[in-house]
């Protein structure tokens with residue numbers, strides 16, 4: 001089996017892995033200016049998708065000329081379509097509306113733990129619950145008769161993005177199924193997350209304190225997963241809140257797929273607890289003693305900056321970021337430098353800026369435990385992807401030294417024979 005990494009190697013973004021020449025796993029974009037695509041555009045016989053985040057599905061519509069069947073879970077289908085429509089609106093795309101339509105037609109819904117043969121290929125593929133966002137999957141690929149040789153014994157587990165810790169929204173990833181090679185994400189390999197209960201307490205206390213003192217709290221969130229998780233946290237602690245932005249639509253979508261969340265009743269309670277903000281009413285929700293949970297998570301779009309424009313100049317107000325802030329984003333600038341662009345001018349933020357990282361990725365201890373299990377289940381080779389240069393190479397080195405397996409951190413464009 002030959003694996004070619006077309007993106008998402010020694011970087012986070014544009015994840016895409018080609019198995020031999022005929023099966024593609026993920027085809028994402030990297031959000032940058034301009035948007036980056038995988039380094040080549042293959043013509044696979046079938047495509048399997050791990051989860052509905054832009055860095056895993058964003059380039060899928062560009063593959064639709066060849067009309068390959070696309071396999072993924074029902075939530076991933078809906079999120080992919082939603083992200084595609086969003087890209088069309090923003091005009092940052094290399095595809096047309098017809099391509100999105102074709103993608104919908106080509107999609108084959110697949111549940112967890114159901115083994116299937118994708119399209120005209122001769123692989124057996126199984127999706128397993130990855131615990132990262134609703135519908136997220138790790139992809140197990142077995143067999144495949146390359147060049148007619150009888151070498152169909154290999155198997156590869158592509159973890160996609162995994163979370164090994166339970167959250168309010170989701171159960172953690174299932175144990176790795178047996179595979180010869182594990183292609184593993186390494187986003188947070190060098191990091192240890194704060195205990196979830198402690199993280200929640202600090203966040204809730206901080207929000208409450210500001211609201212109690214009459215200030216406003218803006219909680220920037222990613223639309224997919226994070227909005228819903230934060231609403232569930234606030235509901236559980238009975239903190240009043242508004243919700244605004246694309247996360248509201250995603251919440252509706254997820255409520256149609258109760259089997260893909262941990263506690264559908266708790267999600268429903270969170271949806272009822274949060275008051276939705278109509279775009280025409282955004283001026284009316286400040287000073288109401290309720291936190292405002294809104295996209296985008298890195299302040300690079302959505303209504304978040306609209307609110308921040310109204311609250312930035314008073315130290316009694318607060319901005320609670322809830323996830324990793326990529327270098328160069330307005331969120332990162334706000335966090336590191338205490339500044340933001342307001343009406344075209346970069347101004348100092350008097351409002352307090354805090355980080356409460358409700359990460360949906362496994363941390364270092366989580367990844368190590370997961371890989372130990374994978375090796376116990378028979379894995380002989382580990383390839384680290386979906387992380388920066390430091391994390392991918394550190395994970396590979398650890399796997400070589402501590403697990404005694406073959407390990408590497410492929411570069412973008414690299415082929416690995418397994």
Ligand SMILES: [Zn+2]
Pocket residue numbers: 051053132161
């Ligand atoms: Zn993801």
